[in-house]
Amino acid sequence: MPPDERYSRQIRFGPIGETGQQRLSESRILLVGLGALGTVAADQLVRAGVGFVRLVDRDFVELSNLQRQSLFDEGDIADNLPKAIAAETRLRRINSSVQIEARVDDVNPSNIEEYLDGVDLVLDALDNFETRFVINDACAKHIKPWIYTAALGSYGLVMPVLPGRTPCLRCLLGSMPAPGTSPTCETAGVVAPITHIIASIQVAEALKLITGSLDPHDVRLTAYDVWSHRFQRIDVGKDAMASCPVCAKGEFEYLDGSPLRTITLCGRNAVQLIPGVRGDINFEELSKSIAAFGSVQFNDFLLKCSAPPYELTLFRDGRAIVKGTDEAGTARSIYSKMVGL
Numbered sequence: 001m002p003p004d005e006r007y008s009r010q011i012r013f014g015p016i017g018e019t020g021q022q023r024l025s026e027s028r029i030l031l032v033g034l035g036a037l038g039t040v041a042a043d044q045l046v047r048a049g050v051g052f053v054r055l056v057d058r059d060f061v062e063l064s065n066l067q068r069q070s071l072f073d074e075g076d077i078a079d080n081l082p083k084a085i086a087a088e089t090r091l092r093r094i095n096s097s098v099q100i101e102a103r104v105d106d107v108n109p110s111n112i113e114e115y116l117d118g119v120d121l122v123l124d125a126l127d128n129f130e131t132r133f134v135i136n137d138a139c140a141k142h143i144k145p146w147i148y149t150a151a152l153g154s155y156g157l158v159m160p161v162l163p164g165r166t167p168c169l170r171c172l173l174g175s176m177p178a179p180g181t182s183p184t185c186e187t188a189g190v191v192a193p194i195t196h197i198i199a200s201i202q203v204a205e206a207l208k209l210i211t212g213s214l215d216p217h218d219v220r221l222t223a224y225d226v227w228s229h230r231f232q233r234i235d236v237g238k239d240a241m242a243s244c245p246v247c248a249k250g251e252f253e254y255l256d257g258s259p260l261r262t263i264t265l266c267g268r269n270a271v272q273l274i275p276g277v278r279g280d281i282n283f284e285e286l287s288k289s290i291a292a293f294g295s296v297q298f299n300d301f302l303l304k305c306s307a308p309p310y311e312l313t314l315f316r317d318g319r320a321i322v323k324g325t326d327e328a329g330t331a332r333s334i335y336s337k338m339v340g341l
């Protein structure tokens, strides 16, 4: 088959070439999180012609996302679409030759290994440390490369992790920061230029990795601040690996921990609740029983009940997001009243 006109400029770029393009077309990627970082990374990967991308995100599109989450528009909000579904629709229009699998789900210890199955690279585009540490453990266990990203304010970080060969997230951070000790998008805000830059650096690292151009000896933590133009490449060092519970001892305490039950969501004044057992909720029936609490709307993917000052968004599998509080106890109570767990 002649080289696709679609990829001609990328193929003409020496370090990729025809061989690199062929490798891209055979690559299989898991992308976790479709916020500011994930939408940009997904857009570039699909345009670049990767073979397969599995998108997982637990959220739905909201007005405050549109400032930076470039796959979404006002129509997605009007339709109450989950981000994974809205992104999938948009990405299929961009490149119909890429196989796209969209999953509306929370990634946690109970399902990460299932999502890793059949992929050869994982991109982290998350907004919380809990899930990143789970990914770090799972990728170390299954020896799959992954690329860490984070962005806040005007500042962001990128670090590829090649298990056994380069430092991991625990080498870098030790243990998970305690709740309330790190700034969030709610307290610090975030500007679109930094999330686009950080996602772009992540995709560049992914392209290098897939096409065989990423030298493990050259892997660094990249930090950039778009407001001050401070740019750093930091060597986390092999010494950190020698004392890391994951790299040195093969201990996966985040993967082996109990499934997450409640998570306070970054920048949302909201709590996510994840039942231990997956349900298959009949929204039509439930909408009648909870109508007494407030106005109810539902589609094939989610049900919303607005009961000021709270709003419950419930997914078919029983997962829910309660807006209007960041208290896990309050959210649990609202969930149990409305959904009955």
Ligand SMILES: [Zn+2]
Pocket (backbone or CB within 6 Å): 167, 168, 169, 170, 171, 172, 240, 241, 244, 245, 246, 247, 248
């Ligand atoms: Zn490590």
